[in-house]
Amino acid sequence: MFRKWNDWAPVPLRLVLGASYTAAGFLKLFTNGGHMNFVVELGHWGVTGTLADVLTWFVGALEFASGLLLLVGAFAAVVAIVQALSTITLIIALYISGSPAPYDGLGYFPYVLPDLPYSWAILAGLLTVLFGGAGKFSVDDLRKSS
């Protein structure tokens, strides 16, 4: 019943987080709807024009890379720190001025920005990956054992 933390534990969480970030980043980078959606969402916080466009490319690339790294379990702690900071920023922004309206009906996962409860849950998951590592079937695990 009472088992200690083991290398299998982070695997499901890492895969879900990895798949979610990859999907969210992919849409921002490689689909017009996903890219525009995030540009419009940034407008909710007063970020518009070129800056919004650049930020969308940057966040999309970061999410896509983070997702892939989480999926293969490489540099999981670094990814967790970077995305945790990003999530904390989102949580603060959501507390200050609420959620933006979706663009062109794209108000669903993985287009839409996470709401507050979902953001807190993401933060919890990232902290668990940070403290617990990538676990089995990961590049980090292979590097550790080699």
Added chain:
Amino acid sequence: MSDKGNSIAPVPLRLIFGAYLVITGYPKLFTSIGHQNIVYQLGQLKIPLPEVVSWGVGSIAFFGGLLLFLGIFVQWAAALNIFSIGGHFLFALMSGRFPSGGYPAPMPPLNGFPYTMPEYGFSLLLMGGLATVILGGAGACSYASWRLRRQFFMTIVARIKPAEEPALRTILKAINDDPLNNRYMQFGRDGITHFARIVILQEQDSDRGPRLIFATSYNGYLEDYVDALAGASPGLDEVWNKCEGYSSADGFLAFVRKYSVPSAVQYFGFPSATVEKVRLMAALRRRLERFLDLPDVSGFLMHPGVKPFLDLLSRFAGSPPWIYRLWVWLSGLPSALVAALRSVFVPPLLDVVQAFGGIGMNYTTFSRVDNTGGDPTAQLQYVAQRQALEDTYNIKDDQPKQNQMTLIAEVRPTRLLRLWLAILAAPLVTVFAYPPGNIANVHTLHSFAFVVLDGGKRLAFLAFFDGSLENYLGDFLDKLIWGLDTFYNNCYDYPEGGMRQVDTFVKWIYERNRAPSVFYSAYPEVTVEHILRDQQVVGPLAAHFDRKAVDGWLRAL
């Protein structure tokens, strides 16, 4: 990654997921509008019987979240919530409106958290995180981690390979002769084992060839304990490859898991005490005793004594502030409450246990515990009979401070259900009825366990206690007369008068008591009475101890 049981990794998951589930579960269960909303949403998802299912969904979320938050039975709480969230997920997928829809919005006019259902992405994250909790456990700051600091029994029952018994006995003798420095298993080096015994069971206790029982008590995780045990056993292979099923030191944990038999009932005199803590308290007490034994100190204590000094000190210090006194009073409240509850509930509980244990017994004929009736001649005869019995069954009281008992009795198949009833009720007495170090006012028991062997064919009683076996049985006869009757009246040939039929009872016990090949105690000179006293003496001294301040105070003297 932390390999310790108190890993911090699952803590954020537990706290945040737990809080989320409690907050979303509360309105489903305890508010009318919240309940109507979940019934509406389940109906929209086309889940059958939404009115009934809504209570289950709300209970799983609220109580499961609470358990997750506190770290109690987290695997069960997580599994049930995966089932609940996964169910919603599947019904939403089957609506045919994936990915943009499927999850119903809250019932108007409700809107937003906590009335919304988690959508696809959030649901996947919740299920992934909960699966992580199932695999990784509760981690630090949890009831589970607190409980793991307590003591456990490990009882391995393994069959000895044919023709290996003589070699095994030679090894066990070497271990018993020098438990700390032998070349096989050095119990003292692991620092976790409180007590250990190894007993070889012969044909009469075994259906096919001799078996080995290895019973120990320890604190913490089984994995950590097995690691420590293996680390302190240079000859691990030499001992255990005499048993069937053992492959190598690398597979020792798997071997332990496979051949461990759980305790049906267990009692620890001091469940949260570690070996280190017991030894430290004893060392402190001994130092204090040595100091007090100095001639000048004892002279001073007699005349003028410490009273004048304490009077002066209290006049100078005055009384502590009311807030401190309130804190002291409040901190003593839980134990006072427990003691009051015990005084109310324990006597009727023991009456029930005694009545249950007495069913089918002949207490009318054998009504007295001491059947000598106080007659000195009869008492002398009784003592002589006991001595003869001990000689017959080779009962050696060569462990002056501590001893063990390994009793193997065959269970009557028709009484197996009754035995399990006794086992199920036993924690009421062993865990809740008495304070630490005391069970039915017996202050000599360090720990004991009942272990059901061979699918209910045999019942093993494994105890570690202070003093001789004779004194131990005397304690049972004086104070725990209902104890063994309740269990052993389900076994073959148990005297019809039970423990009241003293001679026959003692003979029955001796016949089934198996001498250990190895007996080890981490603190052989420390009795239960010692630990009780050590806690009283050392506890107040160590409370709020500030080494730097004390050093400064001593320098100023």
